[in-house]
Amino acid sequence: xxxxxxxxxxxxxxxxxxxxxxxxxxxxxxxxxxxxxxxxxxxxxxxxxxxxxxxxxxxxxxxxxxxxxxxxxxxxxxxxxxxxxxxxxxxxxxxxxxxxxxxxxxxxxxxxxxxxxxxxxxxxxxxxxxxxxxxxxxxxxxxxxxxxxxxxxxxxxxxxxxxxxxxxxxxxxxxxxxxxxxxxxxxxxxxxxxxxxxxxxxxxxxxxxxxxxxxxxxxxxxxxxxxxxxxxxxxxxxxxxxxxxxxxxxxxxxxxxxxxxxxxxxxxxxxxxxxxxxxxxxxxxxxxxxxxxxxxxxxxxxxxxxxxxxxxxxxxxxxxxxxxxxxxxxxxxxxxxxxxxxxxxxxxxxxxxxxxxxxxxxxxxxxxxxxxx
Ligand SMILES: Cc1ncc(C[n+]2csc(CCOP(=O)(O)OP(=O)(O)O)c2C)c(N)n1
Ligand SMILES: [Mg+2]
Numbered sequence: 511x512x513x514x515x516x517x518x519x520x521x522x523x524x525x526x527x528x529x530x531x532x533x534x535x536x537x538x539x540x541x542x543x544x545x546x547x548x549x550x551x552x553x554x555x556x557x558x559x560x561x562x563x564x565x566x567x568x569x570x571x572x573x574x575x576x577x578x579x580x581x582x583x584x585x586x587x588x589x590x591x592x593x594x595x596x597x598x599x600x601x602x603x604x605x606x607x608x609x610x611x612x613x614x615x616x617x618x619x620x621x622x623x624x625x626x627x628x629x630x631x632x633x634x635x636x637x638x639x640x641x642x643x644x645x646x647x648x649x650x651x652x653x654x655x656x657x658x659x660x661x662x663x664x665x666x667x668x669x670x671x672x673x674x675x676x677x678x679x680x681x682x683x684x685x686x687x688x689x690x691x692x693x694x695x696x697x698x699x700x701x702x703x704x705x706x707x708x709x710x711x712x713x714x715x716x717x718x719x720x721x722x723x724x725x726x727x728x729x730x731x732x733x734x735x736x737x738x739x740x741x742x743x744x745x746x747x748x749x750x751x752x753x754x755x756x757x758x759x760x761x762x763x764x765x766x767x768x769x770x771x772x773x774x775x776x777x778x779x780x781x782x783x784x785x786x787x788x789x790x791x792x793x794x795x796x797x798x799x800x801x802x803x804x805x806x807x808x809x810x811x812x813x814x815x816x817x818x819x820x821x822x823x824x825x826x827x828x829x830x831x832x833x834x835x836x837x838x839x840x841x842x843x844x845x846x847x848x849x850x851x852x853x854x855x856x857x858x859x860x861x862x863x864x865x866x867x868x869x870x871x872x873x874x875x876x877x878x879x880x881x882x883x
Contacts, residue, residue: 526745528808532818534576534741535800538568540822541592542797544601547826548591548608552776556834557608560637561622564592566739566771569796570702571596571672573744574766577752578668583631583653585646586672588623589702589770590635593672597632599625601825603864606833613836615864617843629868639707640680643699646671647686650697654759665759668752669697676707678716678725690761691729698748698755698762699726702738704770709782726763738768739796742803769794 545563552561564571571592575584586593594604599615607614608622616626624635633649636642646669653667677683678701690697701722705712712719726733732754736747744766751762769791773780780788804810846860 526742528804528810530576531800531804531808532810534572534745535797535804536818536822537572537596538741538797538800539818540601540825541568541571541595543819543822543826544591544595544604544829547830548605549772549776551605551608551830557622558610559621559623560588561608561776562589562774563772563776564589564770566791566796567702567704567768568592569741569744569800570700570738570766570768573738573741574670574672574700574748576745577748578670581631582667582752583633583646583649583669584672585633585642585649585669586635587639587642587674587677588635588637589674590623590625594625594627594632594635597627597630599627599630599632600864601829602832603627603862605826605829606836609833609836610838611833611836612839612843613833613863615862617847617860617862618836618839619843619847627864629865640673640677640682643671643673643677643680643683643686644689646697646699647690647695650690650695650761651693654694654696665696666756667696668756669695670700670752671697672700672702674707675701675703675705675712675716675719675722676710677701678722687725687729687731687761687763691731694759695761696755696759698751698764700764700766702766702768704768706770706774706782708774709778711782722765723763729761729763731761731763733763733765735765735767738766739791739794739799741796741800 541564545565548557548561549563551557575596584593584597591604595601603613603615604625607616607618607620607625610618610621612618616624620626620635623637626632626634633645634642650669653669654665657663657665657667673683687699703712703722707715716722718724723733723735734747734751737743751764755762771788771792801815805812805815
């Protein structure tokens with residue numbers, strides 16, 4: 511399956527500070543390195559269950575996250591390591607979750623498909639195709655309700671709800687789109703359109719697969735097509751949509767054109783597409799593209815680029831060592847965090863180490879700042 515994504519406008523990098531672009535490049539390199547090591551760890555049986563890597567789609571999570579505020583909620587499907595890292599989850603907690611260890615963000619009980627970081631307003635990681643669409647709609651409803659009804663002000667947050675193109679045919683997607691439209695909810699549905707739902711090409715499984723923004727028209731919703739293989743196009747396309755969504759509290763749908771370089775999951779022989787097709791897309795690597803922009807237009811040296819690569823390699827190596835040293839969850843954990851024990855806000859039985867460590871770090875920083883004259 512070969513499709514053409516919209517061309518990227520030439521060098522709009524100038525408007526974005528070099529420091530920011532370099533951070534995006536680091537984030538994308540980190541995701542790539544993380545996923546490559548994750549595939550190796552899976553083959554070495556360090557990771558069990560299902561595992562879906564994000565290689566090729568890095569520009570989407572990084573560019574979209576950069577277009578919103580850190581406290582705007584994000585929710586996604588099961589291909590979720592990249593989004594968690596882009597939102598700022600430390601790689602060691604993400605890797606420990608994949609390893610099924612107690613140090614993981616969900617105490618090792620969620621695994622690859624269930625990354626979650628409430629402190630960073632990252633609400634998963636969901637394994638059921640399309641399940642996150644109504645949940646994302648609920649998040650948008652909650653922020654609007656808090657802002658307008660409880661605080662008595664104006665709705666001021668934007669929820670990003672990512673999904674794969676396979677979700678387009680789920681009832682939950684359409685119910686969510688309808689509700690978001692009728693209730694004027696501040697949510698952006700981002701369809702990471704990589705052209706395949708497992709081994710089914712979009713043209714074979716989805717009506718109007720060549721123009722999926724037509725789905726939004728039925729719900730009276732603004733929509734856009736964005737080149738997801740270019741971080742700058744993602745940011746420049748998403749930023750005005752997010753700003754407008756925040757201001758007007760009207761939902762948006764985005765056809766984010768992208769491509770996954772690897773199989774659907776670790777056990778996919780990719781017989782449904784040709785080597786030539788894969789090579790064509792791999793030649794349009796979003797990381798190479800941003801690196802070239804930084805080197806050619808923003809004065810980044812080859813040495814600086816190599817340094818970034820070295821830096822993320824070290825970080826992921828340390829994350830793997832940390833994850834490996836973390837013990838498996840004790841048996842009693844089987845019975846916790848399953849049902850609410852009492853009515854009221856659910857607090858969980860014991861917060862994950864990630865939450866406790868980061869809370870302690872934040873408190874130490876606060877008291878350190880107070881002590882300084
Ligand atoms: C309701 C439901 N049906 C079927 C599955 C099995 N399944 C897992 S992933 C997948 C394909 C989803 O493809 P897409 O949404 O395009 O996401 P991508 O893998 O391309 O990121 C299917 C059918 C599931 N998890 N949930
Ligand atoms: Mg897909």
